[in-house]
Amino acid sequence: MLASVHSEILREKLLLPGETLVVGVSGGNDSSALLHILVALNKNYHYGWKLHAVHLNHCFRGEEARQDAAYAQELCGKLGVTFHLFEFDVPAYMEQTGMGGQEASREIRYGFYRQVAKEQGATKLVLAHHADDQVETILFRFVRGTRMQGLSGMPKRRWLEEGSIELVRPLLHVTRKELESYCEENGLHPREDSSNRSRKYKRNLLRLEVMPLLAEVNERYREHILEAAEAIHQDHAFLERLAIEQLEKVLIVRKPDEIVIDNEPFQNCDVALQRRMITLILDYVSKQTEWSSQHVEAVLHMSGGSRPSAELHLPGQLVVSRVYGRIHFCPKGREERIHMYCYELPVPGKVWIAESEVWVHTNYLERLTDWERLPENEAVFDADRLPGPLFLRNRRPGDRLALFGSGSEKKLKELLIDTKIPRAWRDRLPLLIAGDEVVLVPGVRRSAAAPVDERTKRFLHVRVEFGEDWREVFS
Structure with missing residues (x-):
């Protein structure tokens, strides 16, 4: 067994000398064997691995779960492995989130794996999934519905945290029976999770009822x-x-x-x-x-x-x-509705609209040429003909825009739809208001208010500086 696992680790470069490793240890047969194997390889080949075992009591099985934790801690003590024990009320978390038992357990468990890995500077999380687990996973995904990726099974390695923590499975070529034999040969007495015998879990039903029938059809079905x-x-x-x-x-x-x-x-x-x-x-x-x-x-x-x-x-x-x-x-929640906001606009000056993540700049120009060719995020007004003081706010029910050059008005809602501004962004978009009139919808259109002409004495220039997030809206 040691030689087989060692060859797999070397061939796939799953573990490297000197690494700090987090090992998931439930106290069951598979994880007990994995931890013992890693300790033996570390001793025999002087790899210099620093091992940290992580055990989570999910609070499903009361005293039985506490005994599992005690066994895992005792095993780590005998093997000289640092032990990290966590307890989390997963049933309460399921009630709070509406998640299923396996999904919630996995989320919490992997959260603690990450926590210990980051605290200890670990580069690898080592888990004890084996060949029978792989077959169960493939069959379960096939029955539930999957594509090619799902039928390829669990990968031997994948990123847990991109670029920093990798999850590796060095036992995917080893069967459950081989791991049971290893535990017996090395005097290990792992715990058995009673829930693994419960037929109320679909995966257990597959393992306990379906897979024995497949073996009757072809005893080499796992291999195939x-x-x-x-x-x-x-x-x-x-x-x-x-x-x-x-x-x-x-x-x-x-x-x-x-x-x-x-x-x-x-x-x-x-x-x-x-x-x-x-x-x-x-x-x-x-x-x-x-x-x-x-x-x-x-x-x-x-x-x-x-x-x-x-x-x-x-x-x-x-x-x-x-x-x-x-x-x-x-x-969910990223596109939540933005609360109403309103900012005074200094002239000249600039203001930061936090809700929209945009800067709005104002200044006076001495003269202007080709003002009609300005980009949609800029506008120039006759400062003396604006209908009131300037401020910035997001949209309100009933907002309308007097369309420049057409002599007509349009509902702001219709204008935003016609210009394909995504719904989630419409409440963020800052509008330039003069008095009680919308005079500029930045990035979309200006109004007919305060146009510049030969009589204009003060040219008010307004420029809205959109952040990177807005690129997807106006590109």
């Missing part, structure tokens, strides 16, 4: 599934590289928790690449959610809709919206 998964993984890796290249071409905005893409070139892509691009984006903006094919298909269907806008709410508090040819992926 893993071989197929590896082939699928290789095919998927190639197609994903193509999807990444294409995604760069349609990308408009990329932030840590937000992606905006151009829908028109996206729709011109082959549907196979579209699905992969959607999956890449979902994984990027909500890393802790396991996405199914139904989620991907829902986004795909919405992206090709005929209505000007649409919105989709997904797990993990993620909202996907299609607005005027763009698809936005961002957390």
Whole structure:
């Protein structure tokens, strides 16, 4: 066993000498074997690993869970491994968030893994998923609904924190029986989680009822599934590289928790690449959610809709919206309504509109040429003909704009719709008000108020400096 795991670590370069490692230790058979193996390899090959075991009591099983924690702590003491014990009321968290037990447990557990890794300067999180776990995962995803990526199984390595903490699984080639034998041979007496025998959990039902039947059909079914998964993984890796290249071409905005893409070139892509691009984006903006094919298909269907806008709410508090040819992926609450605001506008001077994240600058010009050719975020007025004092505010019900050059008025709401300002941005947009009249909708249009002509003596220049976030609105 040691030689097999050691070869896997070397072949895949999963662990390097001198690294600080966080190891998930539940006290069960698999994680007990993993910790013992890592300690043995560290001793035999002088790797200089600093091991930190993390155990979480999820508060599901009372005294049984406390005994699991005690065993894990005792094991770490015997092996000379630093032990980190956490306790969290996951049932209460489920009640608070509406999440399922496994989803909530995973979110909390991985949160503590990250915490310890950052505190200890660890570069790797090592988990004990094995070959039988891999087969269960593939079958479970297949039954629930998945695409090629899901059928390739759990990766041997992936980023837990991009560029700093990597999750690795060095036991994916080892079976459950082999790990049980290892524990027996090395005098380990791991705990057994009684919930693993409960048939109320669908994954347990798959392991306890379905997989034994598959063994009756072909006792080598595990081997065949893993071989197929590896082939699928290789095919998927190639197609994903193509999807990444294409995604760069349609990308408009990329932030840590937000992606905006151009829908028109996206729709011109082959549907196979579209699905992969959607999956890449979902994984990027909500890393802790396991996405199914139904989620991907829902986004795909919405992206090709005929209505000007649409919105989709997904797990993990993620909202996907299609607005005027763009698809936005961002957390729920990012687009919350902005409260009403109002700022006096100094002349000359400048003012920062915090709610809109824009600067508004004013100054007087001695003369002006080609004032009608100014960009839409600037305007020049006859200062002596403005209908009142200047201030800046966001929109109000009933706002209208006297259209320059047409002699007519238009409702502000209709103007913003016609110019395709996304709904989520309309309350942020600062309007220039003179008296009680809207005289400038920055980036959109100025009003007919106070035009300059040969009689103008004071030229008031107003310039709105939009931040980077506004690029997606006006580009």
